[in-house]
Amino acid sequence: MADLKTTFVGLSLRSPVIVGASPISRRIENIQAVEEAGAGAVVIYSLFQEQIEIETRDVDEALSVGSETFPEALTYFPKLQHAGPKEHVMWIEKTRKRVSIPLIGSLNAYSVGNWVNYAKQLESAGCDALELNLYAVQTDPQKTSSAVEEEALAVISSVKNAVNVPVVVKLSPFYTALANFARRAVEAGADGFVLFNRFYQPVVDVETESLSTKIIYSSPNERHLPARWIAILSAQLEVDLGASTGVHSGKDAAAYILAGAKTVQTASCILQRGVEVVKRINSELADWMDSKGYESVEHFRGKLDSKSVSDPFAFERAHYIKALLS
Numbered sequence: 001m002a003d004l005k006t007t008f009v010g011l012s013l014r015s016p017v018i019v020g021a022s023p024i025s026r027r028i029e030n031i032q033a034v035e036e037a038g039a040g041a042v043v044i045y046s047l048f049q050e051q052i053e054i055e056t057r058d059v060d061e062a063l064s065v066g067s068e069t070f071p072e073a074l075t076y077f078p079k080l081q082h083a084g085p086k087e088h089v090m091w092i093e094k095t096r097k098r099v100s101i102p103l104i105g106s107l108n109a110y111s112v113g114n115w116v117n118y119a120k121q122l123e124s125a126g127c128d129a130l131e132l133n134l135y136a137v138q139t140d141p142q143k144t145s146s147a148v149e150e151e152a153l154a155v156i157s158s159v160k161n162a163v164n165v166p167v168v169v170k171l172s173p174f175y176t177a178l179a180n181f182a183r184r185a186v187e188a189g190a191d192g193f194v195l196f197n198r199f200y201q202p203v204v205d206v207e208t209e210s211l212s213t214k215i216i217y218s219s220p221n222e223r224h225l226p227a228r229w230i231a232i233l234s235a236q237l238e239v240d241l242g243a244s245t246g247v248h249s250g251k252d253a254a255a256y257i258l259a260g261a262k263t264v265q266t267a268s269c270i271l272q273r274g275v276e277v278v279k280r281i282n283s284e285l286a287d288w289m290d291s292k293g294y295e296s297v298e299h300f301r302g303k304l305d306s307k308s309v310s311d312p313f314a315f316e317r318a319h320y321i322k323a324l325l326s
C-alpha cells in the first residue's frame with residue numbers, strides 16, 4: 001500500500017493533501033472532520049492586513065478625519081471591524097487545543113506595517129507555519145514593476161524576521177519575471193511557495209447594470225498553469241513547493257506531485273462536496289500510486305519537472321507553438 005507521508009517546509013505531514021485557506025476552517029468541527037478524513041494540514045482562513053489596520057487605528061478617527069488615508073478599507077470592508085484580529089488569534093488558540101494536525105496561519109497583506117506583529121501572535125497561538133498571501137491590484141500607472149516587487153519582498157522579510165516558524169509565500173502568476181521574483185523571495189526569507197493564489201473578478205451584471213462579487217469554484221482544468229510553474233521552479237529552487245488550484249481528485253494531486261509539488265491544497269472541491277472528499281482524494285492518490293508501483297510520494301515527485309522531462313523546452317515557448325500548430 002502506497003505511503004502518503006511527506007514533508008513541507010520542515011513539517012511532517014501524513015498526506016500531501018492540505019485544506020486551503022477558505023471558510024472551511026471557520027468551524028472547529030470542520031477542522032476536526034478533515035483531520036479525521038486524513039488531511040495533511042489545514043491552512044486557516046486569512047487574517048487581512050485591513051482587519052489589523054482598522055483595529056490598530058482609533059476606529060472613530062479613521063471613520064472621520066483619517067478616512068481619506070484609508071478609503072478602500074473603510075468603504076469595502078465594513079464587516080472587518082467586527083471580525084477583529086484578536087478574535088482570530090484567540091480562535092486559533094482554541095482550535096490548536098482541539099486538533100493535532102499542523103495548522104498554517106494565513107496573512108493576507110500588501111505592504112509592510114505594524115500589522116506584522118500579528119505574524120508573531122499567530123505563531124504564539126500555535127500555527128506551525130505561516131502562509132503569506134501578497135494579493136494586490138496594481139492600478140497606479142506611476143508605479144513600476146520593480147517597485148511592486150521590492151514592496152512584496154519587504155513584506156516577506158519583515159514577516160520572516162518576526163517569526164521562527166517557516167514562512168510560505170502564496171504566489172500569483174502575474175509577475176513579469178516570476179522565476180526572478182521567486183529567487184529573490186527565497187533570499188528575502190521565503191521557506192517555500194504555494195502556486196497559485198486564485199483571483200475573483202468583479203462581475204458585471206448587465207441586467208442590474210451593477211457590479212457584483214461572486215465566488216466561482218475552480219475546475220481541474222485550471223491546474224495546468226500552476227503545474228507548469230511548479231515544474232519550472234522545482235528545477236531552479238531548493239525550497240518546497242505546494243500546489244493550489246483545481247485539485248478535485250487523486251489524479252489532480254498526482255499530476256501536481258509529478259510536476260514537483262510536495263503538497264496539494266484543495267478548497268473548492270471541499271466547499272462543493274464536503275469534507276469527505278479529503279478521504280476520497282487520499283485514497284485515489286494511493287490507488288494511482290499502487291497502480292504505478294510507487295511506494296512513496298518522493299518516489300515520483302518531480303518526475304515531470306523541467307529538469308527531468310526529456311524535452312527541455314516542454315514548459316517554454318516551444319510548447320505554445322507546438323500546441324497551436326498541432
Ligand SMILES: Cc1cc2nc3c(=O)[nH]c(=O)nc-3n(C[C@H](O)[C@H](O)[C@H](O)COP(=O)(O)O)c2cc1C
Binds near residue numbers: 047108196246247265
Ligand atoms: C470561498 C473561498 C474563500 C477563500 N479564502 C481565502 C483566504 O482567506 N485566504 C487565501 O489565501 N485564499 C483563500 N481562498 C483561495 C483558496 O485558498 C485557494 O487558493 C483557491 O480557491 C484555489 O484552490 P481550489 O481550486 O482548490 O479552490 C479562498 C477560496 C474560496 C473559494
